[in-house]
Amino acid sequence: xxxxxxAPVPFPGFGRLQRPEVGADRASAxxxxxxxxxxxxxxxxxxxxxxxxAVIFIIVFxxxxxxxxxxxxxxxxxxxxxxxxxAGQNPAYGVxxxxxxxxxxxxxxxxxxxxxxxxxxxxxxxxxxxxxxxAIKPAIELLAGIPSVxxxxxxxxxxxxxxxxxxxQPSGSSWLAGxxxxxxxxxxxxxxxxxxxxxxxxxxxxxxxLALGATHWQTIKNVVVPRALPGISAAIILGMGxxxxxxxxxxxxTGNAAVIPxxxxxxxxxxxxxxxxxxxxxxxxxxxxxxxxxxxxxxxxLLFITLAxxxxxxIVISRIQGPQGTARPTAHRALVxxxxxxxxxxxxxxxxxxxxxxxxxCAFFLISLSVVIVLAALGMILFGIVVNGAGAISWEFLTGSxxxxxxxxxxxxxxxGTFYLVGGGLAIALPLGIATAVxxxxxxAETPLTRSIRAAVDLLNGTPSIVFGLFGFAFLVIxxxxxxxxxxxxxxxxxxxxxxxxxxTEESLRSIPGSLREGSxxxxxxxxxxxxxxxxxxxxxxxxxxxxxxxxxxAGETAPIMFTAAIFSSRYLPSSLxxxxxxxxxxxxxxxxxxxxxxxxxxxxxxxxxxxxLAIYLAAILVRRRYNREKxx
Amino acid sequence: xxxSTILETRDLNLWYGQNHALIDISIRIxxxxxxxxxxxxxxxxxxxxxxxxxxxxxxDSSRITGEILFNGNGIHDSLADVYAIREKIGxxxxxxxxxxxSIYENVAYxxxxxxxxxxxxxxxxxxxxLKSAALWDEVKDRLHEPALALSGGQQQRLCIAxxxxxxxxxxxxxxxxSALDPIATAKxxxxxxxxxxxxxxxIVTHNMQQAARASDYxxxxxxxxxxxxxMTTKIFxxxxxxxxxxxxxxxxx
Numbered sequence: 058x059x060x061x062x063x064a065p066v067p068f069p070g071f072g073r074l075q076r077p078e079v080g081a082d083r084a085s086a087x088x089x090x091x092x093x094x095x096x097x098x099x100x101x102x103x104x105x106x107x108x109x110x111a112v113i114f115i116i117v118f119x120x121x122x123x124x125x126x127x128x129x130x131x132x133x134x135x136x137x138x139x140x141x142x143x144a145g146q147n148p149a150y151g152v153x154x155x156x157x158x159x160x161x162x163x164x165x166x167x168x169x170x171x172x173x174x175x176x177x178x179x180x181x182x183x184x185x186x187x188x189x190x191x192a193i194k195p196a197i198e199l200l201a202g203i204p205s206v207x208x209x210x211x212x213x214x215x216x217x218x219x220x221x222x223x224x225x226q227p228s229g230s231s232w233l234a235g236x237x238x239x240x241x242x243x244x245x246x247x248x249x250x251x252x253x254x255x256x257x258x259x260x261x262x263x264x265x266x267l268a269l270g271a272t273h274w275q276t277i278k279n280v281v282v283p284r285a286l287p288g289i290s291a292a293i294i295l296g297m298g299x300x301x302x303x304x305x306x307x308x309x310x311t312g313n314a315a316v317i318p319x320x321x322x323x324x325x326x327x328x329x330x331x332x333x334x335x336x337x338x339x340x341x342x343x344x345x346x347x348x349x350x351x352x353x354x355x356x357x358x359l360l361f362i363t364l365a366x367x368x369x370x371x372i373v374i375s376r377i378q379g380p381q382g383t384a385r386p387t388a389h390r391a392l393v394x395x396x397x398x399x400x401x402x403x404x405x406x407x408x409x410x411x412x413x414x415x416x417x418x419c420a421f422f423l424i425s426l427s428v429v430i431v432l433a434a435l436g437m438i439l440f441g442i443v444v445n446g447a448g449a450i451s452w453e454f455l456t457g458s459x460x461x462x463x464x465x466x467x468x469x470x471x472x473x474g475t476f477y478l479v480g481g482g483l484a485i486a487l488p489l490g491i492a493t494a495v496x497x498x499x500x501x502a503e504t505p506l507t508r509s510i511r512a513a514v515d516l517l518n519g520t521p522s523i524v525f526g527l528f529g530f531a532f533l534v535i536x537x538x539x540x541x542x543x544x545x546x547x548x549x550x551x552x553x554x555x556x557x558x559x560x561x562t563e564e565s566l567r568s569i570p571g572s573l574r575e576g577s578x579x580x581x582x583x584x585x586x587x588x589x590x591x592x593x594x595x596x597x598x599x600x601x602x603x604x605x606x607x608x609x610x611x612a613g614e615t616a617p618i619m620f621t622a623a624i625f626s627s628r629y630l631p632s633s634l635x636x637x638x639x640x641x642x643x644x645x646x647x648x649x650x651x652x653x654x655x656x657x658x659x660x661x662x663x664x665x666x667x668x669x670x671l672a673i674y675l676a677a678i679l680v681r682r683r684y685n686r687e688k689x690x
Numbered sequence: 691x692x693x694s695t696i697l698e699t700r701d702l703n704l705w706y707g708q709n710h711a712l713i714d715i716s717i718r719i720x721x722x723x724x725x726x727x728x729x730x731x732x733x734x735x736x737x738x739x740x741x742x743x744x745x746x747x748x749x750d751s752s753r754i755t756g757e758i759l760f761n762g763n764g765i766h767d768s769l770a771d772v773y774a775i776r777e778k779i780g781x782x783x784x785x786x787x788x789x790x791x792s793i794y795e796n797v798a799y800x801x802x803x804x805x806x807x808x809x810x811x812x813x814x815x816x817x818x819x820l821k822s823a824a825l826w827d828e829v830k831d832r833l834h835e836p837a838l839a840l841s842g843g844q845q846q847r848l849c850i851a852x853x854x855x856x857x858x859x860x861x862x863x864x865x866x867x868s869a870l871d872p873i874a875t876a877k878x879x880x881x882x883x884x885x886x887x888x889x890x891x892x893i894v895t896h897n898m899q900q901a902a903r904a905s906d907y908x909x910x911x912x913x914x915x916x917x918x919x920x921m922t923t924k925i926f927x928x929x930x931x932x933x934x935x936x937x938x939x940x941x942x943x
Contacts, residue, residue, distance in 0.1 A: 090773075090803070502750045572787035576849065579743060580800040580856050581777030590799065595790040 097585040104492030112513050123357030125350035141315040143348040150351040154315045158328035163300045166239035174247035176427030182255035201245035202674035204613025206642045207663050209309035210649045211438050212238040226325045230312035233324040238306050243296035254288020274417035294370040302521030304332040304616040335523045340620050344535050356524045363519040446664025449657045458628040463648050464655045474638035479611045481547025490558030498566040518556035523616035525553040530620040544634040546622020554607035561603025565596040598684035605677035613670045615642040641666040693720035696890050702756035711737045713914040724891045726905035733911040735894045739862050743779040780853030781862040785869050786845035788837035796837045800856035823851035843874025863893040879904045910934045
């Protein structure tokens with residue numbers, strides 16, 4: 058009870074009470090709320106401490122084990138070695154082919170995705186009628202949520218075959234297959250963010266150009282797109298991050314030979330990416346061996362790539378927020394110049410020769426074509442899965458256990474297992490993440506310390522999910538001796554979504570104007586009363602959206618659970634947290650890659666997983682839409 | 691001035707980081723009167739206002755020396771409870787800042803956080819406060835609609851009702867009409883004059899006519915200093931300082 062006495066006593070001289078009947082109530086509220094305020098502050102502080110410690114621990118853990126490989130083989134041999142062969146007689150740990158593989162797959166994927174995405178974004182933002190826009194925009198956002206293993210499944214059964222036959226190759230598993238698949242995956246993300254950037258260009262800019270007699274296309278090309286360029290660049294960087302971090306889809310279609318294509322432009326050559334290497338080799342590595350350290354080295358390389366991408370996007374975004382109209386730094390000017398040069402080069406064949414009207418017609422044709430290609434590709438995937446998958450659905454399939462290695466029976470344990478994994482991950486990450494964000498925004502000033510915490514959170518936020526899988530496997534499964542277990546998977550998924558939840562909650566809190574906080578304080582509210590009653594309620598829809606998107610991501614991820622929690626084909630549900638568990642994405646992965654003759658079940662599993670994840674994303678979109686409508690009122 | 695003093699500062703100095711925003715301010719705010727603070731932008735009048743209920747505590751870089759007394763007690767004393775001080779010294783801000791709640795909940799928020807739970811008591815406080823703020827007739831049939839659906843002037847009167855609901859002794863107003871149209875401004879000015887029967891009002895304003903119309907006392911501030919403080923009639927008719935005269939006759943600022 059000491060604390061209660063230590064709380065400041067009400068200010069002497071405040072005796073005036075005009076309403077005695079409520080006076081007694083008030084006096085007792087005084088001491089209590091001080092105590093509540095104190096306890097809430099302390100709890101938030103400890104939650105933030107735990108979350109931040111976890112974030113920093115993961116980074117240090119990866120760096121420490123990754124550094125070992127530099128000691129064992131030398132930095133040069135590791136980074137520039139042309140041979141990756143951990144299982145050979147003379148094991149070699151040269152990571153160069155993997156880096157080259159990652160860069161090639163990503164570069165070609167971007168070359169395919171960027172024009173199509175920007176074309177689609179321009180179409181949705183500028184050309185489409187309001188009703189078309191209202192239909193296409195949420196559809197594209199939904200597509201961004203399709204789990205990567207579903208894309209991988211599709212790529213493995215259709216894309217690689219098509220490449221093998223169409224280009225007369227011995228195998229379709231190739232750089233090209235990986236790039237096409239990654240492009241299809243990145244398109245919804247890039248389109249969605251780029252469309253936001255284009256739509257947010259103020260109308261006056263368009264009107265200014267149109268009032269001079271410019272055509273719609275001239276306005277888009279010369280005024281709208283240059284103005285939206287920082288946002289478009291951020292979209293491209295985001296899509297690139299997603300492509301580099303992708304594990305399952307590329308692992309399933311690139312052939313995974315650790316070679317540098319010869320010649321370097323041979324798109325039919327198999328390649329192996331950094332993430333794919335972790336996905337393939339993590340399960341069979343001996344704890345503490347050179348190979349083990351080499352895999353951590355690979356994870357650290359991925360960490361540095363993420364860091365580079367984050368820094369690039371931060372620079373781009375600071376351009377957006379930077380003062381308008383003042384001289385921009387040269388990098389940005391070069392970007393703008395390059396973009397306009399590309400735009401001119403594209404339109405040059407029409408430019409001087411044809412009239413603006415014709416050039417507009419050509420441009421709009423190309424833009425519409427890109428939309429058609431995108432919708433056709435995504436529609437084909439969805440259509441294939443829905444048509445083939447719906448046929449596999451039966452009562453037994455949904456409620457039974459798998460038999461004959463998944464070729465018969467059902468996927469009930471996998472459905473429930475996915476719920477267990479996601480629920481556990483959320484139970485860990487949601488309270489910690491929200492508390493951390495509240496503490497960072499409401500209790501701390503902007504100092505170098507909070508800035509570095511934010512940078513660390515951002516770094517983990519962009520880190521490929523397979524790296525979390527590696528951490529969970531090395532630390533939880535092996536070091537803490539949890540074994541392959543439900544709890545290890547839950548913690549790994551929880552850590553994976555923690556940075557996302559922290560960041561989205563922070564954004565949401567930041568959007569609550571400071572004047573509301575002041576209004577509450579000015580009435581004599583304590584800090585906790587202000588946070589819990591004035592700040593959190595309007596921030597809730599934003600926090601909720603972030604949480605739901607995290608659930609969707611966690612439900613669809615394979616990489617973090619495949620070596621920490623998941624088993625294939627179990628008849629029973631786990632009876633305790635220490636037992637392994639089935640999960641939909643992992644089930645689909647194994648069915649597709651290792652079990653011949655289970656294609657009906659694969660389609661069925663893909664269909665169920667797709668429905669589950671899309672339902673979750675749809676919920677997020679609906680929450681946000683309702684919130685936006687309320688805001689307009 | 692032989693009125694009884696409710697708020698007083700003695701040699702008050704305030705810094706925002708390196709910026710010396712208030713310099714040796716000594717002022718006595720008379721009880722149950724309207725006191726206006728005028729002066730050009732950046733002269734420190736809003737900063738001084740925010741000192742009275744310790745809102746500057748929320749700005750990390752701020753630093754204060756000197757004394758501020760409320761009913762004779764120092765508000766920075768180690769025993770002083772900042773929350774109780776703000777309960778007794780309410781504030782209305784430049785831009786209306788209703789919470790994202792219903793009209794009723796906005797007004798009930800203050801009493802609730804100070805421990806009033808009974809529905810009846812809350813209902814009565816809400817009605818009384820809205821009536822005092824001259825808003826009751828306009829909103830009595832839609833108390834449970836979102837406060838953000840009100841017009842700007844109504845929102846500002848709601849914010850005044852919100853601060854009345856916790857029974858303050860003093861209401862600080864930081865340019866409460868600067869975001870409002872002339873009709874809404876006139877309503878708020880009427881309200882201020884009526885409030886002064888039961889409350890002490892300190893108002894910061896850019897609008898000289900407003901100060902002349904609505905206030906009993908006026909302080910003129912310039913570059914962080916209180917240049918002159920006297921009866922409003924005296925300040926506007928026969929200012930003691932040349933600087934004051936130049937300002938109110940519009941020769942600068």
